[in-house]
Amino acid sequence: MMRLLGAAILTAMSAYPAAQHLIEGAAQSPVRVVIYEDLQCPDCADFRVMLDKKLLPRYASTVRFEHRDFPLAKHAWARKAAIAAHFFEENKPGLGLAYRKYSLANLREITADNFNDRLSLFAKDHGVDPSKALASLDDTRLAALVEEDYQDGVARGIAHTPTVLVNGRPFVETFPVEDVAKAIDTELAAAK
Secondary structure, three states: HHHHHHHHHHHOOOOOOOOOOEEEEOOOOOEEEEEOOOOOHHHHHHHHHHHHHHHHHHHHOOOEEEEEEOOOHHHHOHHHHHHHHHHHHEEEEEHHHHHHHHHHHHHOOOOOOOOEEEEEHHHHHHOHHHHHHHHHHOHHHHHHHHHHHHHHHHHHOOOOOOOOEEEOOEEOOOOHHHHHHHHHHHHHHHHH
16 A cells, blocks of 8 residues: 555656745755645654754755645644745745744644734744734635645645655654655665
8 A cells, every 4th residue: 555655646746846835955856855744733743853853964965855734624723824834935935944843843832722823923023024924824825825735635645744755755644764764865876
């Protein structure tokens, strides 16, 4: 089953335009690590720590890490956070990634009830008009970007977060950093 899922993902990925996604690392790398994430997901928060502490220090100069939105219905504010991340990125390049990191690092303190207050505080702290950040939550164009990522994931058989694809090879929910690193090393060697 995993092999079939991986083949379907790899085939479908090549046709997907990547220009609108947040990229970390080597943008032109032939080795792509695509991360479908939910900004309210504890496993995604754990993966973010893995990414920051283990993967980016080792591979940022050779691998493209590409973020995609996959907000799960069970999470009350994940979709709003994804929309806000797009808003921040459009207003200040790099701030969308900072907001994604902020959401994942603080997901236990953010609630559906205080989400707007926390969003406003983040905006104010980063020189963005809080009222514009709150208004972005109703922006249908930004919502469509999130939905496009989500539907793209569904079409590829993704159902859980994080789902991390190393040139199409899936790693789902919880996995050791060594397994991802081994897959990246294999793809880097094949690209030479």
